[in-house]
Amino acid sequence: MTSSKTPNKSADDSDVNAALESGRRRATINDIARLAGVSKKTVSRVINQSPFVREETRQRIEAVIAEWGYAPDPQARGLAFRRSFLIGMIYDNPNPQYVVNMQLGLLDGMRGSGFELVVHPCDRSSPTFLQDVRMFIERQKLFGVVLPPSVSEDERVADLLRDIGCEYIRIASVPLDEEEHMIVGHDRLGAQAMGEHLVSLGHERIGFITGLPSFRSSHERRGGFEDALAKAGVKLDPDYVVQGAYTFESGLACGEALLAKTPRPTAIFAGNDEMAAGVLQAARRAGLTVPEDLTVVGFDDFQIAQAVWPPLTTIHIPTREVGRMAAEKLIAREGYEPGDPSRIIPYLVTRESSAAPKKV
Template identity: 40%
Template sequence: MSVKMRANKQSGATIKDVASAAGVSAMTVSRVLNAEPNVRPATRERVQSAIRDLNYRPNLSARNLARANAYFIGLLYDNPSAGYISELLIGALNRCRTSGYHLVLESCDAAGADWSNQIADMLRTSNFDGVIMPPPVCDHADVLAAVDAAGIPYVRIAPDTDLDRAPCILTDDRAAARRMTDYLIELGHTRIGFVLGPQEHGASRERHAGFLEGLSAHGLESEPELIAEGAFTYKSGLEAAEKLLSLADRPTAIFASNDDMAVAVIALAHKHALDVPRDLTVVGFDDTQTATAIWPQLTTVRQPISDMSSAAIELLASHLDGDAGALARREIRSEIVVRDSSAAPTG
């Protein structure tokens, strides 16, 4: 008996068991498993809790009864930005729906105890046809080793290292950050604060590098007091903004390396009675939905996140279909979107 068959029998839980434990219908459990958007957050959490408690794993082997190429694709993620994950899901879900594939989400919590073994166990019992991995999971050595050991094809989204390891979708984080820095300097800003993302995240390092390149190209130096630590979360953005806005000689512009932190900077600027953009220009990166849900609307780098996840699904499917001519990598360019949060410095 195979490992996969033993694992399924040992678990014993069915989708009906999960539905009963969560107090919902089996259809609702199915919607949660397939990451469909029309489920209330509280209901989704109840179902996910029941899945964890029962150690339920969907029996994906029945997929061939429905459709020969109805691939089951796993999305392995560990990213603190809710906006980024939402955009990622939009692209992946839309592409899967139009192609008849099924998407299953799996969280990789690198901070959890024994997480690498849990990921390995999950992959051995998942029956995934393939997986896609956004950052920073796509650069986690333990996750990559586990996927390789399970023999599951995969596509990496915006990897930072070992680009020839597997098919990947790339973006121009460094060049885009350089262009945004150029934009701020061309507006007349020379004292620019920068909010870092987590340093283990390749995109964060690339965006910081692009910022530094932009300063250097215009003969400006990076001042340590103008660099603030962040973690791609709203809370960390508030803490970084407090540091930068409390300086005796505060910056006239702040470039946050993602939108969640940029929105936090704007919120704290309002608390300090600073007008954005008259007193302080604020720009971000990603162009998630939050960028247009605030006032003033955020000038940011539009990273085509949903396009990237959609392209990852398409690239993975091509390899699963045995397309010998499928590309090994594809690059999708970002662009600057100018809105109301940026202007020339006054005074």
């Protein structure tokens, strides 16, 4: 009777066990404690990997936990810890494929950790934006949040997070914060690769369509492109740079604008695939054949790049992998090593939309 805590509990115990065994009730920490003949505090220690538990005791408890399939209640645990086991993704990126890939990546990185992902699209221009974000985080007592662009680039949000002491990871194309809060993408490298590709094909009069200026990636992509051109001794004529908005429609309009220039560019590099698809349409309306009359290239390598005609030469961005790294960094589990940054380096994908310019 060493494990019995009160003299007349055995009758109750059998009732309790019956309820448990029939599956009518999930096991609680008290059940596990009782079944293992220890106090619930010790079970708690095992759950939280406290080193102050005798190996033999730990194994006994772990066996009982495994046998009954016990998992602690995140709400109760969260209540005591004063925080939840939820991770928020706060975003305003309008591209569905980016969003979904990012979500999948985050879930990859969270798998088996006991955390769950709560999604929170937002409108950065709303007057209540910061208050909404704060409410979201404080009410749910989020463990942490992941911020993809362009929310990641908003210092007000970062300040808020530091202020309320919420863990966060910012995903951006440039370092904006301490290293531990950043996953830095390599848009610049990707744009450089594209610049080299176009130059190597022999293009010299190239149009460029920027993304939304509120996204740092817009500037990085342009910058990387200019780097590559400069290195090859080709100059990017500012007159051939027009500002898009990362949308198909803006790509169409900007494409038409660029194609109206004299002389016409022999290639157009759009800041993302959506806009490149718009350029393809502009080219078609102008009676031009791609890539014979015009090279059109994009950035991101989302599905649209393959669905248009001709399929787009573009830069592949490993969004899902970026998400995985972000989640891993956020929860920083034991056995977590920093993650090889080379996993998220973008690369050129050559398809049929790019070719050498026609000889004059």
